[in-house]
Amino acid sequence: MKSSEGRFSEAVMTRAMAGVASRLSLPSDDATLLRLTNNAVFALPEAGVVVRITRSHQLQSRVSKVVRLARWFEAIDAPTIRLAQVGDQPVEIDGLLATVWTYISQHDPALGPDDLGMALRSFHGLGLPPFELPLWDPISDARSRLKDAEGLTRTDEQFLRAWCDRLEPQIEEVRGRVGLHLIHGDAHVGNLLRDRDGRALFCDFDATSQGPWQVDLVAVAVGEARFGRAGAHNALAASYGYDVTSDPDWPLFREARELKMVTAAVPLLASGDLVADEFRTRLLSVMNGNTSARWTPFADLR
Numbered sequence: 444m445k446s447s448e449g450r451f452s453e454a455v456m457t458r459a460m461a462g463v464a465s466r467l468s469l470p471s472d473d474a475t476l477l478r479l480t481n482n483a484v485f486a487l488p489e490a491g492v493v494v495r496i497t498r499s500h501q502l503q504s505r506v507s508k509v510v511r512l513a514r515w516f517e518a519i520d521a522p523t524i525r526l527a528q529v530g531d532q533p534v535e536i537d538g539l540l541a542t543v544w545t546y547i548s549q550h551d552p553a554l555g556p557d558d559l560g561m562a563l564r565s566f567h568g569l570g571l572p573p574f575e576l577p578l579w580d581p582i583s584d585a586r587s588r589l590k591d592a593e594g595l596t597r598t599d600e601q602f603l604r605a606w607c608d609r610l611e612p613q614i615e616e617v618r619g620r621v622g623l624h625l626i627h628g629d630a631h632v633g634n635l636l637r638d639r640d641g642r643a644l645f646c647d648f649d650a651t652s653q654g655p656w657q658v659d660l661v662a663v664a665v666g667e668a669r670f671g672r673a674g675a676h677n678a679l680a681a682s683y684g685y686d687v688t689s690d691p692d693w694p695l696f697r698e699a700r701e702l703k704m705v706t707a708a709v710p711l712l713a714s715g716d717l718v719a720d721e722f723r724t725r726l727l728s729v730m731n732g733n734t735s736a737r738w739t740p741f742a743d744l745r
Contacts, residue, residue, distance in 0.1 A: 579654025
């Protein structure tokens with residue numbers, strides 16, 4: 444490995460994907476990188492699978508939870524994607540953990556926030572699984588990412604840790620007051636797929652937990668504010684039947700989401716200048732209290 448490569452660079456993730464495919468005897472000549480954010484996600488259409496590789500050592504504990512959830516979702520026929528039948532999962536490769544999922548080619552019409560609202564109503568109606576889920580805890584997640592930091596300045600780290608310290612008691616209070624429900628944890632249209640029968644299916648259960656149900660309505664509202672996606676929030680609110688921006692706890696929910704959106708880049712700062720520049724844009728806007736500053740999705744920076 445070249446010394447200039449970050450631990451979670453595209454080159455490292457591509458080698459890991461090839462290693463998973465080789466171990467499972469899956470063809471990978473047609474492999475395509477779909478996402479390079481918190482996970483590296485590769486489609487292997489000929490094999491009929493998608494390989495997801497976690498780009499953090501500190502958050503690998505999530506993977507066993509995801510596998511257990513996926514088994515439960517399949518047992519109750521939940522509106523979710525399915526693990527591929529490739530043997531025991533997760534798969535360990537070069538110190539990284541991978542999961543392998545059934546590949547779903549995209550079908551028209553394109554999914555939108557109205558589909559997300561209906562899918563969320565169905566998802567929330569599943570109730571909690573018959574095993575313990577972690578609590579919604581964006582503070583612990585952020586602190587875990589700080590442990591994987593590459594290229595983070597001391598000043599930035601101090602600010603992020605102080606931000607976590609300030610939000611933590613507020614998160615605990617609202618979690619206890621609102622109650623605990625099954626939440627996806629990262630509910631946006633990018634985490635929906637449409638199958639050949641037209642059903643909208645959720646994917647990406649890294650952040651699935653138990654917490655206030657309003658959390659699942661926050662990503663779209665914050666995404667509209669930060670990424671300029673006008674109209675998405677109103678469509679979601681109408682479809683789901685609730686406008687989270689009118690919730691008394693909206694300011695806290697927004698801050699918790701933005702903390703996630705900023706710290707998501709921390710383990711990846713050594714992977715490229717574009718990610719580092721976007722991280723700086725996001726962090727400075729928060730430091731300066733600029734709630735109207737426009738951000739760019741990390742997935743658009745490849």
